Amino acid sequence: MNYADRLENVSVLGAAGKMGSGIVLLTAMEMADLSLEPGNPSKTFTLQAVDVSSTALSGLLKYLRDQVQREAEKKAVWLRKAYENRKDLIENEEIVDQYIEDVLAIVRPSTKVEAAYDSTLVFEAVNENPDVKVKLFSQIRTHNSKDAWFLTNTSSIPISELNDRVNLNGRIIGFHFYNPPAVQKLVELIRAGSTLPELADFSQQFAKKLRKTVVLSNDVAGFIGNGHFMRDALHGISEVERLTADFGFAGSVYIVNKISQDFLIRPMGIFQLVDYVGLDVCQCIMRVMNERLPGAGLNSSFIDKLISLKIFGGQNADGSQKDGILKYEKGRPAGVFDPGQRVYVPFAEVAGRCDEKLGPLPSQAKPWKHVISQADRTGFLDGYFKQLREMSTLGADLARKYGRRSKEIGLGLVKDRVAAREEDVNTVLMTGFYHAYGPVNHYFQ
Amino acid sequence: MKNNRRRVFMTAGCQTVSMGTGRKEFHPKKPRPGLEEYIREAGQGVLKQIGGGQNVDEGVISNFMAGRFNKQGNLAALIPYVDESLRWKPCCRVEGACGSGGLGLMTGIKSVLAETAEVALIIGVEVQNTVKAIYGADILAGAGWFRGERKAGHAYFFPALFSDRASAYFQKYGREKTRRAFARWYRNAVENARLCETAQEFHNTAEDLESLALTEPNPRSFVDHLNVYDCSKVSDAAAGIAVVSEKGLDRIGIPKSDAVEVVGWGQVEADLTIPPEDLTRLETTARAVKKALESAGITLGDLGTVECHDCFTISGLLSVEAIGLAPAGSGADYILDGKTSRQGAIPFNTSGGLIGWGHPTGGTGVRQAVTVWQQLTAKAGNWKVAISPEHPYALSVNMGGNDKTVVAIVYRRPE
Known part of the structure; x- marks a missing residue:
């Protein structure tokens, strides 16, 4: 045949x-x-x-x-x-x-x-x-x-x-x-x-x-894509939990989403991505991975709790984004769900204080969309991340930590023989998740 | 051919913005002005300068394919829509594909020569952003021979015809230098357009235009030998101008110093069903230009500026040769030497031409006349070029289809 x-x-x-x-x-x-x-x-x-x-x-x-x-x-x-x-x-x-x-x-x-x-x-x-x-x-x-x-x-x-x-x-x-x-x-x-x-x-x-x-x-639960994504999301969630004491739940979600999108120049923040995939789908994937990779800690009471409150994310039949961890207006994140009060808190209520604490983006920062269409992308990213490394704001700290964790996850996938090469991890993130650069890079030491 | 039996002038030109991709205000999904609004804007722009519609004896509207782009026929009856005073006046619509504008001008010129009009209002218009480019290509293919050529033709029918011309030219005279000349042509067009606020490329901020224009063609999604920078864009625009006699000038109260004189013209038609004999030559264009220059009694050395029909960079290059400014095979050198640039020996397409200003197909010929009028009567603003008094003439060449319908006009600036 x-x-x-x-x-x-x-x-x-x-x-x-x-x-x-x-x-x-x-x-x-x-x-x-x-x-x-x-x-x-x-x-x-x-x-x-x-x-x-x-x-x-x-x-x-x-x-x-x-x-x-x-x-x-x-x-x-x-x-x-x-x-x-x-x-x-x-x-x-x-x-x-x-x-x-x-x-x-x-x-x-x-x-x-x-x-x-x-x-x-x-x-x-x-x-x-x-x-x-x-x-x-x-x-x-x-x-x-x-x-x-x-x-x-x-x-x-x-x-x-x-x-x-x-x-x-x-x-x-x-x-x-x-x-x-x-x-x-x-x-x-x-x-x-x-x-x-x-x-x-x-x-x-x-x-x-x-x-x-x-x-x-390789045939390991989660493969390369979810092998990175689930761990990356869990890092974001643990950061939220750590920051909640200072910024409250809504503020922390806002911060981590902003760090993972604007500071790291990704197409979406991590919580927008979780909503895009759907919390229920993420839960299924984590369950499958956790059962097959015992001890890796691939579960999240945070996600489980939101699902128990009927927060699912995912898309409507016409492809538009449903509300999830974040609330969407015209497809753009505009608020965050507060599981305590069970309402969406508008970004406007938390953004001012959080942005002030985070400090500014590096002055060379450009939106992801601009960066992926830039002819000399590598040159741009070298300059941008050099600037990010030299900053001592809370935002830069969190971004470096996030970038280092993402890199560690990538290297772990090679070490655990899920991916044959670092390059494969980078290709997956760049062509499957549309990232502007791979997680295994020299930007984060 | 004899000289004109009476003096003919053009004055009171007006062009709208050339709307389409490249303009900041253009958004393909948002509502835009339609045919009627463009006609009215250009028409009123002329009427305002000539004392109103009561001074007009006759109206001519040039358009290629409103019947398909806008599902609208009977365009002559949209001339009275410009202004109430035009109701009940004789009007007609002329069509010769992208050469419609030239035919419109000739219709006005002949009416004035025939003394059936002292003042003719000529409007050229096309509104093409009503369909996606791939379907626009179907509509524009009507400028070729539908029964004989369309089925075997390319999805992008006209770009492919000129891509074939480019290919033939590459084979005969070499590719590398020719492509560099295309890139220079594109750069000149955009640099001129950046000075002219109605131009479609007015907002273009690309830094290295020549490198951009040297992008390799992509035959998978477009044609074999041209890239998108080699092509004029899809445009919505209109232009209007008054064609008048001396008596007409008196009537509308415009001094000769604000008018250009039409001193020669060549109007030539080739057979739509016969393919070009030599793809590296624009024979019909050459014949029209020769007639125009002869009837004006001038030589190429008398020209101060040229508006040529650069629907593609290759048509720009072939026009240089067809006009006679460079021998066959030397057009690329002429362009690369800077002779067509705004500082050059004969500045070409000073408001950007079809590639830079825009190409509202059926309106282009009229827009060319407006550009010439503005340039020769010191109304060109930022995009004015220096034209020495020893070169008081201008030439416009408007081509329909694959070098089928051509009108060349020689103008002299006011004395």
Whole structure:
């Protein structure tokens, strides 16, 4: 079975979710592109988009239509060639419309897992719950007649564990996209010891066709991405706990979020990122990691408590940010939840005092967005962090401490053989989390 | 060709801002003025200088594709929208793709020559930011031969036609120097535009323009041999000017010192269905310029400034050669020697040209005439260039499509 054969019938489980919808988009476009290649005219490509929620599936189709249109507009140059034999399609607009139709024709929404029984490839993006994944895989394995390969988008569960529990004999690999899959360049690829070499080859080829950057991670719970993120978040939380005596809960969250965003020039502060991922998702990931890495302290009573107060974060169906640890106005953090009073305290109430205590940003500071588009980024960062190192404000102290901890986490991932090289850790943070620089750097000694 | 049978002047020019990417106030998702507002702004700008619409005998509106960009036809009837006093006057709309503006000017000139008008109001307009660039490319492709060329053509149809011209030129005369000349052309265009507050690149603050312009083309997302800096942008803008006789000047109370005289013109049409014989030459442009200069009875040495149709950097370079200022294959040297810059022998496109000022396709020809009028009557403000009294003439060249519809006009500054 060659690459195109393998992609003839694909199922995506959890297709209408945050990750699943992106995976459906990318996979369906790849299938449509294959159908437009000269060698594949006789093939019928089918993607079963399986999700428990029928409502979410109709939302998926709208999302796909919008996204395929945007992608088609970007690759109109190629599409004109792909459709050159279609005499009826002359203008770009006609070609873009046809491509949208062709991609959508591949996607078959379904609420039944039975849809996956004829698939040669099953892409899983359901909840980060090992038992749920095992149950679904087992059911499909029992009834699937095609010896399907399983690609799981798990961000934390070891692949060898899933392989063993479902008896897949190496027909599984970790193929971990970052959110949103259509935008983030990274795919973390995780092989179990028994993963079939041809499945690993296929995955490399698939990622390459999607123009993704591949980083190989070892099969350790949390892998590289969450291996860093969860520990980084726990550092932020412990800083909040330490600062609360002086600044109160709201002030401390404000401070740590600001340190991790503005002082460290990251796209989001750490608590905004936790909200973006969802507190419940973070809790699942930590649970999975903590059970498998005993003694590493990967749990947080802080997160557990907020979840017990029904603070979840995550996104609305339209992609906008729900309130979580922080409150959002027009997508920007504007307040912080106070678990004592169970209300959101506006930033305005705490910012003045906290900013004064933190002291100013280094004078060379620029927003993250500016820095990532700067031609001489390394030169800029060298200058900026030199300045940060020489400052003796509370803000600079906290930022240096945060940077050092992030670096220590990165080095730990290499030491623990989760990542093969420091460079891999940096690539994951820069292409999966969109950081302007990797955690393993010379800025923090 | 004979000289004009009576004297023809242009005066009271007005151009709106060229709106589009690059302007600070431009936001693709926010509401913007439409066709009507641009027409009215440019038209009223002229009327204010000529004593109102009652002095106008005839109106001409130049536009390329409002039918698709704005779903609007019957544009002649938007001339009376400029001012009530224009109702019931004879008006018409002319179209010749990006050469529409030139055709509009010629229509006014001929009316004045025919003595059916003493004062003609010419307005050129295009509002193109109504669609994304990829669909705008479909619309603009209408300047080519739809049945014969479009299907086999590129997604970015016109940029690709000129990319092919650039490729042919590279093959014949070398790539490296030619690309450097493109980059210089871009720099000159933006540096001129930075002085002219209505220009689309007025807010451009990029430091090293030539390095930017030397960015390698990306055939995956655009065309093979040109990058985006080699191309004029998508613009919304209008321009207006009055074409008048001596009698007309008296009527509107404008002295000759505030007008330029149209002393020669060449209007040439090629066959839309026949591909260019030589991609490295703009033959129709060359013919139009030759006619214009001959009818004016002047030589290239008499020119003080030129407005050429630089829809792409390669068209700028090929225009230099088609006008006759540099022999075939030497246009790049001419540009790199600085001869087209604002300090050069013949400053080109002093308000930025199509690349720097903007390219509201059907309005560009009129905008060129306005720039010439401003430059020759000391109304150019910050972007005024020094033109010696020995070179009192200006030339504008407006091209529609792939060198198909061309109007060249020779102007003389007031004596």
